[in-house]
Amino acid sequence: MDFESQAAASDTLQQFWTLCRERGLAMTHQRQVIYQALRDMHGHPSPEEVYQRVRRQIPSISLGTVYKNIKTFEEAGFVREVSLHHGSSRLDVNMTPHHHLVCSRCKAMIDLPHQHIEPVRLTAPLPQGFRLERVFVEVIGLCPGCAVQTFLYPTPKGDISC
Amino acid sequence: MDFESQAAASDTLQQFWTLCRERGLAMTHQRQVIYQALRDMHGHPSPEEVYQRVRRQIPSISLGTVYKNIKTFEEAGFVREVSLHHGSSRLDVNMTPHHHLVCSRCKAMIDLPHQHIEPVRLTAPLPQGFRLERVFVEVIGLCPGCAVQTFLYPTPKGDISC
């Protein structure tokens, strides 16, 4: 590892230490390596992929530990699940263009008529060779029911943006 | 069942028969009931929910049959999976606003800088009581790699729209 990478790594370590302290999390070696793996892996890795990568550094680590830490990181707001619906498949018989309203808490999805959103416009070209099929918008938030419950029992709120 | 519902049901049956014929699918009783359940269940049911509903009409049906038919329907283009990533969780360390490019074939996800898409605008109010958190755009299509393969081995293509 060259000097710059070393410096960068130690910066990130420092940052991570601060993050953990803020959330009252113990900073274990495993936890640190898992976090670093998540940062280094571009794209959107699955827990299994993270596990495979972390194992290169800590061969004795268990998959369970990876899962537990990912969950901890999600709760702490260090990472986010890209797909809100990974637990089981969700089907849609409505084959006409439409968007979705998704509740981040109870995972309910409600169709949003496509005319309720102005046509999406790109300001930059898509990657060369990408064959566009469709574009849809996910409007994420708390559905009325969950909003009331969260009002009664508030939880720390994440970014309100894309 | 009143006269109108009977007529509507028979219409749908007729349509479904046509759909099956077009795709060379046998029209079994189970298949027809599963399809009708999907149409009747608004929202975006999971296979398990479809199974529970279909069982009311055909108590002896098996969960496997429901899964197989859902897959058949997807391949035939009768239904679509809402979440392209339900197989396993996908993580995102990038907590800054951004959108996604998703390959409908290999499920790869690429971050799309938020400034590459013009701000999304609603033309109608969200449901009363919905607490908005964030909005993101999913640009679905074939990534360059999959596009080439699909060009070599073409498959029937779905709607190119939202």
Added chain:
DNA sequence: ATATCTGCAAAAGTTTTGCTAAAGT
């Protein structure tokens, strides 16, 4: 010293697969 975390193994949940009998064409 105390609270939190790891590794392990078992369990729970989801989806796929192989096979035979049954039903559709």
Added chain:
DNA sequence: ACTTTAGCAAAACTTTTGCAGATAT
């Protein structure tokens, strides 16, 4: 008659859980 499908059971895969020993605060 021939092809496709249903039901069943086993298996594969993903994720969660409980607990004892290890580690961090």
